[in-house]
Every structure is written in C-alpha cells, then in structure tokens.
Amino acid sequence: MNSERQTVTIIGGGITGLTAARDLADYDLNIHLVEREPFLGGHAIAYNCKATDECRQCDACTVEKALKQVLEHPNITVHRGAQVKDISAKAPYTLSIEQSPLFDSDQEQAILAQNHASSPVPNGIQRGTSPSHDPLYAVNPGKLAELKSFLGQSGIDVDQEPSRLTVTADSVILASGFAPFAAEQKTTYNYDGLSNVVTALDMELIKKKAGRYVRPSDHTSPKKAAFIQCVGSRNEQLGHLWCSHVCCSYALRMAEVMKSQDPATEISVYYMDIQNIGKESPQFYNQCREDLEFIRNIPVDIYAGDNDNLLVSIIDEQNGSLHNREHDLIILSVGIMPGEDNPSLARLLELDLNGDGFFQVQNALDTTTTHKAGIYLAGTTTGPKSIAESIAHAGLAVRQAAKYLGVSK
Numbered sequence: 001m002n003s004e005r006q007t008v009t010i011i012g013g014g015i016t017g018l019t020a021a022r023d024l025a026d027y028d029l030n031i032h033l034v035e036r037e038p039f040l041g042g043h044a045i046a047y048n049c050k051a052t053d054e055c056r057q058c059d060a061c062t063v064e065k066a067l068k069q070v071l072e073h074p075n076i077t078v079h080r081g082a083q084v085k086d087i088s089a090k091a092p093y094t095l096s097i098e099q100s101p102l103f104d105s106d107q108e109q110a111i112l113a114q115n116h117a118s119s120p121v122p123n124g125i126q127r128g129t130s131p132s133h134d135p136l137y138a139v140n141p142g143k144l145a146e147l148k149s150f151l152g153q154s155g156i157d158v159d160q161e162p163s164r165l166t167v168t169a170d171s172v173i174l175a176s177g178f179a180p181f182a183a184e185q186k187t188t189y190n191y192d193g194l195s196n197v198v199t200a201l202d203m204e205l206i207k208k209k210a211g212r213y214v215r216p217s218d219h220t221s222p223k224k225a226a227f228i229q230c231v232g233s234r235n236e237q238l239g240h241l242w243c244s245h246v247c248c249s250y251a252l253r254m255a256e257v258m259k260s261q262d263p264a265t266e267i268s269v270y271y272m273d274i275q276n277i278g279k280e281s282p283q284f285y286n287q288c289r290e291d292l293e294f295i296r297n298i299p300v301d302i303y304a305g306d307n308d309n310l311l312v313s314i315i316d317e318q319n320g321s322l323h324n325r326e327h328d329l330i331i332l333s334v335g336i337m338p339g340e341d342n343p344s345l346a347r348l349l350e351l352d353l354n355g356d357g358f359f360q361v362q363n364a365l366d367t368t369t370t371h372k373a374g375i376y377l378a379g380t381t382t383g384p385k386s387i388a389e390s391i392a393h394a395g396l397a398v399r400q401a402a403k404y405l406g407v408s409k
Contacts, residue, residue, distance in 0.1 A: 188302070248333075
C-alpha cells in the first residue's frame with residue numbers, strides 16, 4: 001500500500017463494514033478492516049437465498065459479493081479475530097489492535113477440521129459458512145481457554161499469545177453490528193431444552209449443511225411448522241420496546257421457501273402485527289396469506305409433545321382460556337439487540353448510547369456523524385436495519401468520511 005494515502009479504520013466486518021471498506025478503498029485510501037470474529041460477513045453471511053420461483057430480494061447474495069470484493073481489493077488490510085483495545089483522543093487517531101491467534105497454518109487447519117465435529121465445547125471450533133472463508137476453520141476466541149487441553153492434545157500450540165499492532169487512522173467508521181436476542185432468555189419457550197425449537201439463524205445453518213430446511217431431531221422435512229415473531233423485541237418485561245423491523249419479511253421469505261420444498265407442509269405464523277415487508281410486493285404478501293396460516297397471538301409456553309413434536313400454549317382472546325396447538329418444528333424470530341461490545345466501544349471512542357443501548361445519533365437528519373471529528377456510525381450500531389438499509393447507511397457514512405477527508409473518486 002502507498003503510505004502517503006490517508007487511512008480509514010473500519011470497526012466491524014459484517015455487511016455494513018464490508019460495504020464501507022469496499023467503497024472507501026475505491027477513493028484510493030488505505031483501509032484497515034477490524035473484525036473481532038474469525039470470519040468476515042457477520043450474521044448475514046450465513047443467510048441462504050430466499051428465491052422460490054423468482055428473486056425475493058432478500059439481499060443474501062449481496063453479502064457474498066461484498067465479501068469477495070473486499071478480499072480482492074489491494075487497498076484493504078483485513079484483521080480477523082482482532083479488536084481495537086485503545087484509541088487516542090483526537091484525530092488523526094492512533095489505534096492499538098489486539099490480534100488473536102488464527103491457527104491458520106495447513107497443519108492447524110487440518111487438526112481443526114478433524115476435530116470440528118467432536119469438540120467437547122459447543123461452537124468451540126467454528127467452520128466458515130461462505131466459500132470465501134479461507135481458512136475455513138477457526139477457534140472461537142471466547143472459548144479458547146476451555147479448549148486448551150483438548151487442542152493441546154491434538155497437536156496445536158495453544159500457548160500462542162495475542163499480538164499487537166498500531167494503526168494511525170485519519171477517520172474511523174464504527175460498523176460493529178448487532179447481537180441476536182439470546183433465545184434461551186425466553187425460558188418458557190424451552191429453546192435450550194427442545195431440539196425442534198430453533199432460531200431462524202439456526203435454520204439457515206441447517207440449510208447450509210443439509211441443503212434444505214429440516215428438523216434438527218431427525219433431519220426430515222417438517223410437516224407442521226410454526227414461526228413465532230417478536231421473540232426478544234417489543235417486549236416490555238425485558239425492556240426491549242423497539243421493533244426489530246426485519247423479522248416479518250425475513251420469516252415470510254423463509255416460510256415460502258419451506259413451502260416450496262414441500263407444498264404439503266402446513267406453516268403457521270404467530271404474530272402481533274405484520275410490520276414492513278421491505279421491498280416485497282403486495283402480491284408476495286397476498287401469496288403468503290394464501291400459503292400460510294396467520295395467528296394473531298403470541299404463544300405463552302412451548303412444551304414437549306410426542307415424537308419430538310411440540311405443544312404451543314396460547315390464550316384465547318375471547319374467553320381467556322389456555323389451549324394447545326401441535327407443531328413438529330418451531331422457528332423463533334429473534335430480535336435485533338445492541339451489539340455486545342457497545343458499552344466498551346462507547347467508552348473507548350467517547351461516544352454516547354441511547355436508552356436502548358444502540359449508539360446515539362445526532363438527529364433524524366444526521367444519523368452517521370458523531371461529535372468526534374472523523375468518527376462515523378454505520379449500520380445496526382444505531383438500531384435495527386435490513387441488509388439493504390445497512391448498505392445504504394454504510395454509503396452515507398462513506399460519503400461523510402470522504403467529505404471530511406477531502407477526497408473524491
């Protein structure tokens with residue numbers, strides 16, 4: 001890279017960070033992309049295409065495309081499994097980045113591949129979900145301590161220390177993303193006790209592996225599936241009053257794909273009200289009304305039934321009585337929560353969080369600029385957004401950063 005170029009550091013390697021990195025690199029800037037996870041792409045890189053007989057504009061393909069473009073761009077340096085640990089108070093900003101061991105040698109990758117399925121720590125050894133994830137295997141940085149004995153016996157040097165590097169950035173874009181609601185917190189739904197109660201992201205990973213949406217318990221196509229909306233969001237008890245904005249359209253697209261797999265599958269959608277369905281046409285929504293059963297009621301409990309089936313308890317709004325409905329697969333549409341690192345990043349960058357835990361924007365007309373010179377917010381750092389909205393917000397942050405740096409294409 002040309003050291004005379006100005007430098008931008010982007011914190012977060014999901015679709016927002018990938019978009020910002022790619023677009024800013026085209027301004028002939030040095031870009032450092034810092035992602036705390038071992039793989040780029042965020043949550044959305046695991047999403048499957050939702051096309052049935054036609055494109056459903058789910059934007060899953062845009063994530064893969066952006067990932068490839070970033071990896072191929074000569075102006076972008078990627079730091080995977082890395083975190084910003086310190087930053088100077090004023091621009092240009094000096095950032096201290098801690099790089100975790102990546103275990104990316106051929107020998108280490110072979111060992112991780114061999115032990116991926118037999119890891120004693122759930123999700124301890126991770127496998128990439130994209131063809132562009134190279135290397136394909138990684139150790140979950142948060143579970144390295146638990147895996148030390150197991151990996152050490154397998155022949156991996158588990159005593160490698162994190163390394164540190166320093167980057168001077170003329171501008172910083174915060175694109176650290178969101179955290180899915182932890183479904184086990186909704187204890188009455190028994191997510192961690194019933195194998196056929198899954199989240200929508202779980203179903204995406206199942207399809208990546210099996211090639212279709214199947215029940216985890218026996219890998220068969222569901223015959224009577226159900227989606228439960230607003231799990232973790234619009235919940236006064238949890239203090240999560242916001243709508244996650246994308247769950248309705250996401251669930252309906254997935255439901256239609258499941259229906260296309262097996263038209264005989266009965267699919268129910270439990271909901272409060274159907275929110276924005278994004279770029280989908282009214283015809284798509286009308287098709288969903290024909291194909292799916294919509295039940296305006298949020299279940300109270302989920303219990304085990306016979307043959308790994310599930311009993312959903314709902315309250316009759318007319319008389320207040322409780323009754324059960326049976327399904328063989330339940331998909332929880334978990335909400336978009338503030339990123340787990342938001343409090344520490346807010347302290348580090350001297351930025352404010354709003355009452356919900358997302359980063360505070362200046363005003364409705366300026367949702368990327370912060371009070372710190374050259375530091376910008378992008379994507380779901382400021383609240384729930386779809387892939388398309390995250391891409392658009394990244395574009396706005398890019399334009400603001402380019403203006404601040406005085407550069408043009």
